[in-house]
Amino acid sequence: MxxxxxxxxxxxxxxxxxxxxxxxxxxxxxxxxxxxxxxxxxxxxxxxxxxxxxxxxxxxxxxxxxxxxxxxxxxxxxxxxxxxxxxxxxxxxxxxxxxxxxxxxxxxxxxxxxxxxxxxxxxxxxxxxxxxxxxxxxxxxxxxxxxxxxxxxxxxxxxxxxxxxxxxxxxxxxxxxxxxxxxxxxxxxxxxxxxxxxxxxxxxxxxxxxxxxxxxxxxxxxxxMKALLRKLTREVFVLDTKEGISTELKLPGFVFRLMDEHCFEVEVDQHQTLNQLFELLAEQGITITSMRNKANRLEEMFVSVLNAPDDSEANDSEVDSSTTQAKGAAV
Amino acid sequence: MNMLGQWIAFKTIVYREIRRFLRIWVQTLVPPAITIALYFVIFGSLIGSRIGDMGGFDYMQFVVPGLIMMAIIQNAYGNVVSSFFGTKFQRNIEEMLVAPVKEITILLGYVVGGMTRGLAVGGIVTVLALFFTDLNVHNWWVTISMVFLTALVFSLAGFINAIFAESFDDISIIPTFVLTPMIYLGGIFYSVDLLPEFWANVSLVNPILYMVNGFRFGILGASDVGILQAYVMLLLFVAIGFSSALYLLTRAERLRS
The missing domain is CATH 3.40.50.300 (P-loop containing nucleotide triphosphate hydrolases)
Known part of the structure; x- marks a missing residue:
């Protein structure tokens, strides 16, 4: 039985x-x-x-x-x-x-x-x-x-x-x-x-x-789910500031974009930390009032996985080894 | 699922089918009663009185068994074809396909549901007929068995039509272009003895001829065909209809993607 x-x-x-x-x-x-x-x-x-x-x-x-x-x-x-x-x-x-x-x-x-x-x-x-x-x-x-x-x-x-x-x-x-x-x-x-x-x-x-x-x-x-989210190589955060920010905002090593006078978005990749980001902001006297993910983490992972090169592309054209490795990691 | 489970599933389908036609009784029970009552008035009382005898009986007596059979045929067929196609159309057939209900259980459930409506309408029409003529049953066993076998054959036929149907047109084409001519040429209104020999022989391939005459034998004791021949033909149609319907349902290519 x-x-x-x-x-x-x-x-x-x-x-x-x-x-x-x-x-x-x-x-x-x-x-x-x-x-x-x-x-x-x-x-x-x-x-x-x-x-x-x-x-x-x-x-x-x-x-x-x-x-x-x-x-x-x-x-x-x-x-x-x-x-x-x-x-x-x-x-x-x-x-x-x-x-x-x-x-x-x-x-x-x-x-x-x-x-x-x-x-x-x-x-x-x-x-x-x-x-x-x-x-x-x-x-x-x-x-x-x-x-x-x-x-x-x-x-x-x-x-x-x-x-x-x-x-x-x-x-x-x-x-x-x-x-x-x-x-x-x-x-x-x-x-x-x-x-x-x-x-x-x-x-x-x-x-x-x-x-x-x-x-x-x-x-x-x-x-x-945990293992998948660990593969996320970068996250985009939206931060609101107490003080007005100008185009002179400097965040070396981070890719960021001003949304308006009190808001900007910043990319944090897997080699960077939020502490580094907050230290840079503190040095410039900027106070953060709130912070959120721009998109759901799984959504970012989902899009990145779907956008990875597929087998047919690999078969149809010559690809370098790094592309093949990236694909291998995604499968 | 064991036999008891299949029995419960069968009862569930039959109960649901009866609930369906009772819920829409204005569409399912009233129209056939009115239509057949009009036949009684026009063909039986008005025109029938001028026709005289048919097959040795006055015309009203002759035509009543055929009209009762016509109501049973149309409603047994119509119930199964519209209900099963509706189930496909609304996709609630998936409720049964995902469950461990065997195909034979589904088939029997629908067929018994169709037979129940056919017999219910047949009963209503029989009561109406009593307002126009006396009904003296010659042989109860033949009468009842003919009614059941006819309802069974046309419930199976309706099921096969519904399996093939992919649009509402498909469920009206067969009743309009096949079933209606077969009914009207099946000896309901006349004795095939009146036909020229060639057309009388052609009529012998019409299954409705055997059903109407078998039933007429049960009521009046007279028939255009032999009663044994009628039973053989009906049982043959049951066997063909049942095996075809079950085969089509089991393959279910038209029901599953």
Whole structure:
């Protein structure tokens, strides 16, 4: 008898997908997500994130490769594999004419939950997601944020071990987004493995412990969030000053740009320290009143990884060894 | 998921299908009742009284079994084709595809849902028919089995149509250009004995002829085709329809990317 706890939550080997029109969405990706992880799968639009999720959930047929969920191969043990997965898709895909409670209970029925159990679970998750008062409403009348939460409640009704969320907070206001983060952290704390795709990189940085970046059907980065952020070679800070600053501001060794009389931005690379910067500012009698990152750290890393030269460029043209090394570090 | 789980999933689909057609009863139950009542009034009472006997019965008695069967056929087919295509169109078919529901469970759930609507409308139409004529059932077993088999065949046909359909046009083309002519040429309004030999033989490839005449045998005890022949043909259509629908659903290339 297999023990699901001894397996990875998700194991993908050499996954390929070529659509009927010839477009190769996945070019042999491999991925391993540990049980209990909160994992981010990031990439630009059209990179292959949703295709990967579609294959895992049996909504997209793969061309080649192997996928296992808690040790259950999705080809040979698809029933067991499906029982482990809950999925929140990118687009609303519930019946727009059904009532909220019916949608969640019906999904429980598809997983073989007796109606009494499905009703108990539906109440539990609709209450946790602040939707219980809307249980009698027809789903199409819900706001965008409520629809997103309804899909999360629906995905959790059979209490899956692996929850996959494809851009769950798209179009959701910041207050609601933060409450959804708290909810997902609680779900993860109960032992549920979560895989998240998002375009809000602050979301991924705040929630996820491990990360993979996919671009053009290839995994170009797969590491822990901490390790990835350590690779960040420079950060840009925006500083507000108490005193007015002029074009005579001197910060030798730092690249900076005046924004206005009381604000400037400065680049700090991995060989420089903020202490050095503050010493230079203090010498000139400038008091800093506030300081912030210009962009989210993961966002900067994400852009730098995506902008790294890819294999095709290396194959198509001669490149010097330093370029090749940089590419090697990114893969 | 074990057999009990599949049974729960099956009941869930059937319950959802019944809830759907009851929720929109003004669209699903009332129009066929009105349409068939008009047939009773026009073809049965007004025109029928001038036609005289048909197949040894007065025209109203002759036409009622066919009209009941027509309501069952159209509604069993229409329920499955519109519901399953709607599920594809709204993409909530993904709710079932991501779950461990077997294809045969999905198929049976939709088919039983379609049969339920067909039988519900058939029941309503039968009650309406009692306002126009007396119905004395000749053979209950034949009557009931013909109704069930017919609803089953056309629920399966509706399911196959819905799998292939990619637009709302695709779910109206078959009912308009195939199903309606088959119904009207299936011996509902006339006995095939009235047709020239060639056209009478052509009618024998129309499955609706066997359903209407089998049902008419159950009610009146008279039929244009042999009752055994009718059962054989219906069981053949069930076998072909069921295996085709299950094969198409299992391959599911039109449902999955």
């Amino acid at each position: 297999t023990n699901e706890h001894s397996f990875a939550a998700l194991e993908i080997n050499g996954l390929e997908k070529t659509y009927n029109n010839g477009f190769q969405a996945l070019k042999g990706i491999s991925l391993n997500v540990k049980a209990g992880d909160f994992f981010a799968l990031l990439g630009p639009n059209g990179a292959g994130k949703s295709t990967t999720i579609g294959v895992i959930c049996s909504l997209v047929s793969k061309t080649a490769g192997q996928v296992s969920v808690f040790g259950h191969n999705i080809d040979t043990h698809f029933t067991e594999a499906k029982q482990c997965i809950g999925v929140v898709p990118q687009e609303f895909n519930f019946n727009q004419f059904e009532k909220v409670l019916d949608i969640v209970i019906t999904q429980g029925g598809y997983y073989g939950l007796p109606r009494r159990v499905a009703l108990e679970r539906a109440e539990k998750y609709l209450r946790l997601l602040d939707l219980w008062d809307m249980r009698g409403m027809v789903s199409r009348t819900l706001s965008g944020g409520m629809k997103r939460r309804l899909m999360i409640a629906r995905a959790l009704v059979h209490e899956p071990k692996l929850l996959i969320l494809d851009e769950p907070t798209a179009g959701v206001d910041i207050e609601l987004r933060r409450s959804m983060w708290e909810f997902l952290e609680k779900v993860n704390a109960t032992g549920t493995t979560i895989i998240l795709t998002t375009h809000y990189l602050e979301e991924a940085e705040s929630l996820c412990r491990n990360i993979a970046i996919i671009d053009a059907g290839t995994i170009i980065e797969n590491t822990s």
